[in-house]
Amino acid sequence: MNFLYPGFLFALLAIAIPIVIHLFNFRRFKKVYFSNVQFLKEAKEQNSSREKLKNLLVLLSRILAVIFLVLAFARPFISSDSGESPALRNAVSMYIDNSYSMETVNKEGSLLDEAKRKAKEIAAAYGLNDRFQLITNDFEGRHQRLVSKEEFVQLLDEIKISGASRSLRQVINRMQSDANAGRNQISYLLSDFQKSFAGLSRIDGGKAISYNFVKLNANSLPNISVDSVWSLSPVHKPGQTERMVVQLKNYGEEDAKSIPLKLTVNLQQKAISNVAVGAGKTVTDTLSFSGLKPGWQKAGISIKDFPLTFDDELNFTFNVSDELRVLNISGNPSDKFIAALFGADSYFKLVEMPESNIKYSTFPTYSLIVLSGLREPSSGLAQELKSYVQNSGSVVIFPDLDVNAAVYNPFLAGLSLPVIQQLQTGVPVASTIDLKNEMFKDVFDQVPKNMDLPVVSRYFSYADQSRTSRESILQLPLNRSLFAKYTVGAGKIYLSASSLSLKDGNLPRHPVFVPLMYKVAFAGAREQPLFYTIGQDNLIGTEKISLLANQSLKLVSADFEVIPEVRQTPGRTLLYVADQIKKSGFYELTKADSTLAVVAFNDNRSESDMHYATEGELENLFGKQKISVFNSKKDAMSLNIAAKNNNTELWKLCIILSVVFLAIEILLIRFFNKTKHIQAT
Structure with missing residues (x-):
């Protein structure tokens, strides 16, 4: 006592x-x-x-x-066991789960309505001098302050279902960060406690806060969601056939047959299908369509599934471009292989620059930069190329074998590439092709037994460096690479061991050269993600956008407008939206009266799994730390709050x-x- x-x-x-x-x-x-x-x-x-x-x-x-x-x-x-002192006032923090899963209906109505009622009853058990804090999935700033009981009840009535999704760890961290010194810290979490929300990793709740979990009972419902979509087309060209892969997942306990699947582009139906999804299984289906015109495309995948419908539609966007810009910096004006290669297709817009007159400021406007036969590569060029590559650029290097290795090595080292050991000459050697490499995906319909391979008579051998990540595409004997990919920052550098001169080998005239270079160019196309996830993706990257002193960018939807924080980086413009996006749909990125891009936001699919954590699983998450778990179905609504959580005076x-x-x-x-x-x- x-x-x-x-x-x-x-x-x-x-x-x-x-x-x-x-x-x-x-x-x-x-x-x-x-x-x-x-x-x-x-x-x-x-x-x-x-x-x-x-x-x-x-x-x-x-x-x-x-x-x-x-x-x-x-x-x-x-x-009491909670260690609260009656000498201090109570600071009661209540988390109300307002995610999509709380739309589920039971005998008490929707789970969100039940949570509001129970929160009011809990608040009624405390005194007039106690203060309350409300927390929802929206993490609103106005909910960070302590309010009176009357204000708290008003805030409860304003809660609505939100597309924001949080984890139990995030909620606990929020409660700890908002803790008030000099008060008894008491926390209540009212939720259905989906397994995706609770998680599996241990949580440290801290000793200063008394945690009480009020578990709302909901039945596990069958649900099928459109989980994701991705494109099989390397680039999006006007009029070409597009192939989109759609992923569906069945979270229920029964097989689903003949799920109608529909794809629309710019409000026009482009493809339909029927998909069967086994219980607990994930399936994919490929939809093909064509007839697109240049510009941004607003597309959507939809199914029909009841009773849960918030995850039945997935929005995505992509840009159909009528050109892909390629820059060729050449040290040998007589070399015409790159010009002939990219000049054969009108989709590629090739710009050629001599080694003596390079315009560094234009680098960010190109999807691919090819260096062919440079005689005096400078450290300044290496610095500019590295900055370009680190911002998702792609570079291909075909060296001049007649230039001394001492000239090339500082340039290669400046790009974080292996340096040249020596020039190999002699009997022509054949290379091998890594057919499993993504560069050759869909290139060969059938691989012959005695395949014709590129042959080189002169080539550079490079020193292996553990700090570089080499991916050999064309391989030479003795574990030497003829054509290899190196990842530098967010971009890629492709380094050839031989030149484009016919006296050094037949690579520029070999049939594999055309698809190889086309694939490299397509891989360099800077495609933005097809969609973003609300509450998870807060950073949007676009091509470099120049802004005047008083100009700003906006993300505009049909009934909502967001002004993101703009961060300029070399070659890229980053938009930080924080938690301003709360509704799924299409948002146009505008500058003044012009539309620069269109992005799509979707709700987090973590709410799709309608399986719930048990009381024992919740207690195990906190280890030896004592928490109280109340079952709203078994316990009386008063929850014996005064007896369980307050000291006995x-x-x-x-x-x-x-x-x-x-x-x-x-x-x-x-x-x-x-x-x-x-x-x-």
Whole structure:
């Protein structure tokens, strides 16, 4: 037992007052003379013993009355397991899950409505001086402050279903960051506790906060969602056939047959299909369509599935471009292989620059830069190319084998590439092709047994470096690469061991050269993601956008507008949207009156799995830390909050006992050992 105001215990010295009164009772008695005192003396002895007992009982009653009166002012209490002190006010933080899964209906209505009702009942169990904080999946700034009970109830009524999705760890971290010193920290989490929300990793809730989980009961529902979509087409060209792969997942316990699947582009139906999805399985289906015109395309995949419909549609966007820009920096004007290669297709817009007149400022406008036969590659060029590559650019290097290795090595080292060991000459050697490499995917319909391979008679051998990630596409004997890919930053550099001169080999005239270079160019096309996820993707990357001092970019939908934070990087513009996007759909990126791009946002699919964590699983997440888990179906709505989460104060009992002992004193004085007074005559 503890005391709220232990200083009042000094008042226990007041018990000396009734003791002193008892010891020094100065009441005077009159002497009465009788003729025969034998019988009177016997009566006096009897009354004296009863009088002593009465006085002791009165003294004890007075002492106990004083003790309990002092204890009442000292405010004794019995501590609860939560360690909360009644000397401090309560700061009650309540998390209300307002994700899509809370739209589920049970006997009490929707889970969100039930959560609101229970939150109001919990708040009613606390005092007027306690303060409350509301937390939802939106993590709104206005919910970070403590409010009164009346304001808290008003905020509860304003909660609506949101597309934002959080994890239990994120909610706990939010509660810890908003903790208020000098108050009893009490937290309630009202949710259906989906397994995707609870997670599997241990959570450290901290010792300063008392956690109470109110588990709302919902039935596991069958659900099929459109999980993802991706393109099999390397680039999007006007009029060409597009192939989109759609991924569906069945979260239910029963097989789903003949799920209607529809693809629309710019509100026009382009493809339909019927898909069967086994219980708990993930399937993919490929949809083909054509007839697209240049520009941004707003597309969507939709299915029909009940009763959950929030994940039945997936929006995505892509840009159909009528050109792909390629830059060729050549040290040998007579070399025409690159010009002939990319000039054969009108889709490629080739720009050629001599080595002596390079315009570095134009690098970000190209999807691919080819360096062919440079004689004096400079460190400045290496620096500019590295910056270009680190911002998702692609570079192909065909060296000039007649240039000394000492000239090329500083340039290669500046690009984080392996340096040249020596020039290999002699009998022509054949290379091998890594047919499993993505560069040759869909290139060969059938691979012959005796395949014609590129042959080189002169080539550079490069030093292997552990810090570089080499991916050999064309391989030479002795583990040497003829054509290899190196990842540098967010981009790629393709390094050839041989030149484009026919005296060094037949690579530029070999049939594999055309698809290889086309694939390299397609891989360099800077395609933005088909879609973003609300609450997960907060950063959007676009091509470099130049802005004046007072200009800003906007993301505009049909009924919503966002002004993102703009961050400029070399070759890229990054848009930080934070948590401003709350609704799925299409958003146009605008600058003044012009539309620069179109992006799509979708709801997080973590809410699609309608399986729930058990009470034991929730307790295991916190290890040895004690938490309280209430089942809304089994427990009464009061949840015994006052008894389970508050200290038991005893001051009222002390006052009652003090009054009782005062009453006992009065009764003892009035009725115990009552005798008649004898008067002398």
